[in-house]
Amino acid sequence: MKTKYLDLLAEKYDSEEKVVTEIINLEAILHLPKGTEHFVSDLHGEYHAFQHVLRNGSGKVKEKIMDIFKDKMTAQEINEFATLVYYPEDKIKLIKSKLTNKEELHDWYQKVICDMITLIPYASSKYTRSKLRKALPEQFVFVIEELLYKSDKYSNKKTYYEQILEQIITLGQSDKLITGLAYTIQRLIVDHLHVVGDIYDRGPDPDKIMDTLINYHSLDIQWGNHDVLWLGAYAGSKVCLANIIRICARYNNLDIIEDAYGINLRPLLTLAEKYYDDNPAFRPKEHKDRPLSGHEALQITKIHQAIAMIQFKLESPIIKRRDFFNMEDRLVLEKIDYEKNEITVYGKTYPLENTCFATMVPSDPAKLLAEEEEVINKLLVSVQHSEKLARHMKFLMKKGNLYLPYNGNLLIHGCIPLNEDGELEQMEIEGKVYKGRALLDLFESYLRYAFSHREETDDLATDMVWYLWTGEYSSLFGKRAMTTFERYFIKDKASHKEVKNHYYYLRENEEVCRRILEEFDLDPDHGHIINGHTPVKEVEGENPIKANSKMIVIDGGFSKAYQSTTGIAGYTLLYNSFGMQLVAHQHFNSKDEVIHNGADVLSVRRVVDKEMERKKVGETNVGKELQQEISMLKKLMEYRYMH
Numbered sequence: 243m244k245t246k247y248l249d250l251l252a253e254k255y256d257s258e259e260k261v262v263t264e265i266i267n268l269e270a271i272l273h274l275p276k277g278t279e280h281f282v283s284d285l286h287g288e289y290h291a292f293q294h295v296l297r298n299g300s301g302k303v304k305e306k307i308m309d310i311f312k313d314k315m316t317a318q319e320i321n322e323f324a325t326l327v328y329y330p331e332d333k334i335k336l337i338k339s340k341l342t343n344k345e346e347l348h349d350w351y352q353k354v355i356c357d358m359i360t361l362i363p364y365a366s367s368k369y370t371r372s373k374l375r376k377a378l379p380e381q382f383v384f385v386i387e388e389l390l391y392k393s394d395k396y397s398n399k400k401t402y403y404e405q406i407l408e409q410i411i412t413l414g415q416s417d418k419l420i421t422g423l424a425y426t427i428q429r430l431i432v433d434h435l436h437v438v439g440d441i442y443d444r445g446p447d448p449d450k451i452m453d454t455l456i457n458y459h460s461l462d463i464q465w466g467n468h469d470v471l472w473l474g475a476y477a478g479s480k481v482c483l484a485n486i487i488r489i490c491a492r493y494n495n496l497d498i499i500e501d502a503y504g505i506n507l508r509p510l511l512t513l514a515e516k517y518y519d520d521n522p523a524f525r526p527k528e529h530k531d532r533p534l535s536g537h538e539a540l541q542i543t544k545i546h547q548a549i550a551m552i553q554f555k556l557e558s559p560i561i562k563r564r565d566f567f568n569m570e571d572r573l574v575l576e577k578i579d580y581e582k583n584e585i586t587v588y589g590k591t592y593p594l595e596n597t598c599f600a601t602m603v604p605s606d607p608a609k610l611l612a613e614e615e616e617v618i619n620k621l622l623v624s625v626q627h628s629e630k631l632a633r634h635m636k637f638l639m640k641k642g643n644l645y646l647p648y649n650g651n652l653l654i655h656g657c658i659p660l661n662e663d664g665e666l667e668q669m670e671i672e673g674k675v676y677k678g679r680a681l682l683d684l685f686e687s688y689l690r691y692a693f694s695h696r697e698e699t700d701d702l703a704t705d706m707v708w709y710l711w712t713g714e715y716s717s718l719f720g721k722r723a724m725t726t727f728e729r730y731f732i733k734d735k736a737s738h739k740e741v742k743n744h745y746y747y748l749r750e751n752e753e754v755c756r757r758i759l760e761e762f763d764l765d766p767d768h769g770h771i772i773n774g775h776t777p778v779k780e781v782e783g784e785n786p787i788k789a790n791s792k793m794i795v796i797d798g799g800f801s802k803a804y805q806s807t808t809g810i811a812g813y814t815l816l817y818n819s820f821g822m823q824l825v826a827h828q829h830f831n832s833k834d835e836v837i838h839n840g841a842d843v844l845s846v847r848r849v850v851d852k853e854m855e856r857k858k859v860g861e862t863n864v865g866k867e868l869q870q871e872i873s874m875l876k877k878l879m880e881y882r883y884m885h
């Protein structure tokens with residue numbers, strides 16, 4: 243090892259005692275049980291449902307409360323207390339509104355603070371004191387530590403402790419303290435969060451989810467195809483940009499574009515008003531909590547058509563300049579017989595309905611009108627100048643990857659493209675053939691390049707981002723083609739079918755999963771593949787745990803739009819030192835219902851895997867890093883102090 247590095251390290255550890263203390267500390271941590279990992283996916287803008295799952299730790303918070311208080315509290319009291327931990331601000335307000343006098347409130351404060359102080363040591367029993375300290379509300383660390391570590395063996399301090407509590411209450415600090423402690427408990431119960439893709443699209447509040455994630459203590463993200471679409475838009479892909487606006491229009495979510503991200507839709511609206519009218523195929527989806535006036539609905543219908551047509555036109559030149567995308571079938575505008583109003587795709591001819599081709603010149607159907615070009619260019623400027631979007635996209639890049647090997651498992655939103663024999667599918671890019679992990683690494687490097695060269699809009703890297711959204715061998719999409727055009731304009735549903743990559747059938751097979759794990763240098767005896775992306779249809783009896791538990795699919799549909807297909811409201815996964823558990827969530831109605839009725843989402847647990855022996859930090863990713871630190875410190879010890 244370079245002595246220079248050791249000299250630098252010695253600046254931080256400038257005494258023998260400091261080195262020794264750190265080695266002892268790290269060695270000891272390796273023997274603590276591993277922290278709880280929490281996996282979620284396909285959040286699709288459903289901020290409230292996500293918040294609930296995050297705050298209740300997929301049921302873990304209540305479980306810990308039960309462990310401690312089941313003999314001391316009624317079921318009703320446990321519910322109330324759990325709700326307080328999930329939503330402290332709202333619950334405190336509600337309780338206060340019900341209490342009639344100061345004494346009652348005083349007693350309530352006293353009891354609740356004591357209960358929380360009782361729960362915290364249990365919730366933090368896997369952690370070092372220093373880690374617990376970091377999780378405590380900063381302004382109250384001293385007070386809380388006094389209460390947490392109270393020892394009154396000699397009965398000298400009884401009144402001292404009582405006084406601390408009394409002063410907090412009389413000085414009006416209880417609400418703040420209880421709120422802080424509630425968040426401490428949430429944080430202690432989940433050590434690390436994995437978001438296995440698709441934060442964006444369909445639901446109303448992806449931006450709020452991003453803000454939550456930015457403030458979360460520890461997480462990683464595996465991008466989904468919808469996240470990549472947003473990254474692509476920000477990175478300069480006009481076709482990705484057209485797509486995100488189209489999807490927002492379709493789901494009546496243009497507020498995200500206009501209000502949340504401050505992107506100006508006026509030029510698009512002007513164009514839309516000029517060329518389009520009502521059209522049943524483009525009316526926005528209805529939400530019972532966000533009703534639209536007739537006028538608003540009509541406006542969105544027009545915008546939806548305008549941006550969809552721009553999208554289809556923008557696809558054409560990319561398909562033509564990138565032969566190897568192998569997407570000629572998607573040159574749909576050029577497959578239309580404009581006289582007969584029909585289209586021939588995949589060898590079949592269909593009549594078209596609900597067409598809106600006012601801006602199209604049949605002799606050159608993919609040509610953007612000057613007005614359309616101006617609109618999309620202005621939109622791009624607006625997107626790339628949104629401060630909030632910049633913040634969210636940069637975070638998505640910083641915490642995100644296409645896939646992640648973590649603690650022996652492979653986390654990936656979509657798939658590893660396979661051929662029908664279960665071999666890794668090959669793709670030729672710029673004259674070289676790639677497959678498996680190498681293909682994914684290349685995809686990721688293109689995305690990162692495009693992101694850091696936002697001014698380049700038609701280069702290979704930017705086109706590749708769109709390929710990740712919709713290409714046959716994209717690990718995020720993994721279907722033969724996206725039939726968006728057919729879904730709008732062809733009645734026959736057979737034309738809407740999107741043929742899935744073999745992966746989605748072969749992943750039922752243990753051997754296939756084992757080989758994929760090996761491709762990523764993971765141990766097939768212990769690892770699992772964790773996927774999102776394809777809604778698991780519980781109603782039809784589909785099992786999210788596949789291939790003898792090697793494969794777990796956790797897209798149960800947070801997305802309200804998909805809940806009737808899945809029959810549940812999302813899966814999440816927990817992985818602690820005892821093993822892995824899948825949690826199936828029932829419909830989440832509203833936060834208010836939880837706060838008022840203590841009605842928690844009922845969740846059903848299924849054990850995926852049990853550890854034979856409790857797993858320790860030493861066996862985890864973090865443990866490996868700590869071991870490296872220890873070995874450095876030992877070298878420093880020899881070099882500096884052991885002569």
Ligand SMILES: O=P(O)(O)OC[C@H]1O[C@](O)(COP(=O)(O)O)[C@@H](O)[C@@H]1O
Nearest residue numbers: 440467468721724725726740775776
């Ligand atoms: O249900 P919608 O919103 O029309 O979206 C359908 C489209 O979404 C996709 O399923 C992609 O989104 P997912 O990643 O959520 O599956 C496409 O394959 C399909 O064409």
Ligand SMILES: [Mn+2]
Nearest residue numbers: 440466467775
């Ligand atoms: Mn997806």
